[in-house]
Amino acid sequence: MKTYQRSRLTAYTAGSLALVAAVSVSGCGGSGGGAGGQQNAVAPQSTPAAVPPSAAAPSSAAPSGAAAAAGQVSAAAWAKWHLQPLPAAPAAPADKPVKLTRTGQVPVISSIPTTDKVVFVTLDDGAEKDPKFIDMMNDLKIPVTMFLMDDAIKNDYSYFKPLQAAGNHIQNHTLHHPQMSTVSAAAQKNEVCGDQQVLTQQYGAAPFLFRPPYGDGANTATLNSAVQQCGPRAVVLWRESMQIHDMQYQAADKKLKSGDIILAHFRGPKDLKGETMTEMFGELLSRIQEQGFSVARLEDYIQAPTAG
Numbered sequence: 635m636k637t638y639q640r641s642r643l644t645a646y647t648a649g650s651l652a653l654v655a656a657v658s659v660s661g662c663g664g665s666g667g668g669a670g671g672q673q674n675a676v677a678p679q680s681t682p683a684a685v686p687p688s689a690a691a692p693s694s695a696a697p698s699g700a701a702a703a704a705g706q707v708s709a710a711a712w713a714k715w716h717l718q719p720l721p722a723a724p725a726a727p728a729d730k731p732v733k734l735t736r737t738g739q740v741p742v743i744s745s746i747p748t749t750d751k752v753v754f755v756t757l758d759d760g761a762e763k764d765p766k767f768i769d770m771m772n773d774l775k776i777p778v779t780m781f782l783m784d785d786a787i788k789n790d791y792s793y794f795k796p797l798q799a800a801g802n803h804i805q806n807h808t809l810h811h812p813q814m815s816t817v818s819a820a821a822q823k824n825e826v827c828g829d830q831q832v833l834t835q836q837y838g839a840a841p842f843l844f845r846p847p848y849g850d851g852a853n854t855a856t857l858n859s860a861v862q863q864c865g866p867r868a869v870v871l872w873r874e875s876m877q878i879h880d881m882q883y884q885a886a887d888k889k890l891k892s893g894d895i896i897l898a899h900f901r902g903p904k905d906l907k908g909e910t911m912t913e914m915f916g917e918l919l920s921r922i923q924e925q926g927f928s929v930a931r932l933e934d935y936i937q938a939p940t941a942g
Contacts, residue, residue, distance in 0.1 A: 711773040717916055720923050723777075724750050726934035734842065734867040736939040742852050743936075744871040746893035752930035753894045753922060754779065756872065758807055758845065760787040760794065762902035764911040768796050775800070776919065777931035781807035781845040781870070784832045786900070791836045798837055803933050805843040806830055806866050814851035822857055827864040842938045843870050867939050870932075872897035876918045878906050890925045895932065 712719045731747045734740075746754065760782045771778070780794060782804055787794065798804055808814075808825040809832070817825075826844060834840045844866035851857040852869050861869060874881045874890065876898040885891065898918055899905075906914050922929060 707773070707775055714773060715770060715912070715916055717774075717919055718923050720776075720919060721751075721926065721928040723752055723928040723930040726931070730935055730937040732868075732935060733937040734939050736867070738862070739858055740844075740861050740866070740868050742869045742871060743895070745873050745891070745895055746932070746935045748893045748935060750930065751892055751927055753890055753892075753896055753927045754932040754935070755896050755898065755918070755929055756781060756845070756870070756932065758897065758899045759783050759811070760900045761905075762900040762911050763790055763793040764902060767900075767911045767915065768793075770912050770915065771797060771800060771802075774919075776929050777934075778802050779805055779843070779870075779932045781805045781843075782829075782833060783807040783811050783847070784809045784829050785811060788832075795837070798839075801931070803843075803931075804833055804837050804839065804841060805845065805870070806833060806841040806864075807845050808847055811847040813848055814846045814857050815854060816850075819856045819860065822851070823860040823863060826860045826866070830864045830866065840865055842867050843932075843936070844868070845870050868936065870895065876914065876921075878909055878914060879917050881918070881921050890922065890927055892927075893935075896922075 707719070709719065727748070727750075732741075732743065755776065756779045758781045760780070778797070780797065780802060782794065794804065806826060806829050809828040810825065812821070812825060814822050814825070830841060842865070844861050844864075846852050846857060846869065849871050852871055858869070861867075873885070873894040874883050874896045876882075876896060881896070883889070896918070898915070900911065901914065902911050903909060919929075
């Protein structure tokens with residue numbers, strides 16, 4: 635597994651890269667919660683047309699915050715899933731701490747600057763489509779951001795629509811999940827633009843966030859250029875990754891911090907050593923609850939660029 639240097643909030647500046655508080659990030663692969671499967675190098679194909687910057691603005695907005703939904707979760711709902719209740723998330727900030735621009739180089743984000751005691755849960759790929767997970771999400775109303783990859787979801791696009799209808803955003807994770815630094819600039823653009831087109835068509839909202847498979851290439855000018863041309867306006871990494879029962883931390887103290895972005899995957903028994911998606915997600919929520927954090931919606935803290 636390769637490691638890559640990441641930052642809590644890394645932004646490109648005129649032709650160079652500013653890295654702040656760099657830390658080592660584990661790749662998307664690995665046991666349990668990793669992105670299993672082969673790293674498919676994609677040969678250059680006919681590149682989909684780049685998405686105009688104005689198309690990066692989402693065409694439908696999520697609810698105004700996770701707090702109201704979390705407050706509606708009954709003790710019986712938590713008990714049904716054998717979980718202790720999480721604290722309710724605060725109201726979404728009126729002034730979002732991360733503001734994205736319509737044009738220019740895109741920032742690389744692994745956490746959100748906030749004093750709210752919240753973390754953000756992201757789910758990658760879309761390989762596992764467990765109906766019980768939708769039941770769990772309907773019961774517990776945990777906000778998540780889904781970074782979906784077309785190869786994993788094309789056998790059942792409809793599975794994710796109830797999750798989207800509950801206010802959860804769908805974001806870009808490439809067509810085929812290649813290790814981006816190993817493929818050409820044209821292939822990188824094809825991966826990002828292709829998934830952007832599929833997700834916009836299937837779900838009616840253009841993704842404005844992008845996550846590269848394994849986190850690979852996130853800080854390269856080549857990938858940044860591809861993302862700019864295809865529509866998303868930020869590259870999103872993570873500070874923790876969920877395995878089967880425990881989280882893998884980047885911080886030496888192995889503790890969550892306010893604003894941390896957590897990586898997990900749509901995975902089932904085949905990849906989780908017999909555990910189900912709901913069992914893994916329950917373990918994730920338990921690790922968050924043990925440290926006294928609530929789960930907020932990532933998009934409530936990131937201001938998407940408005941259409942021009």
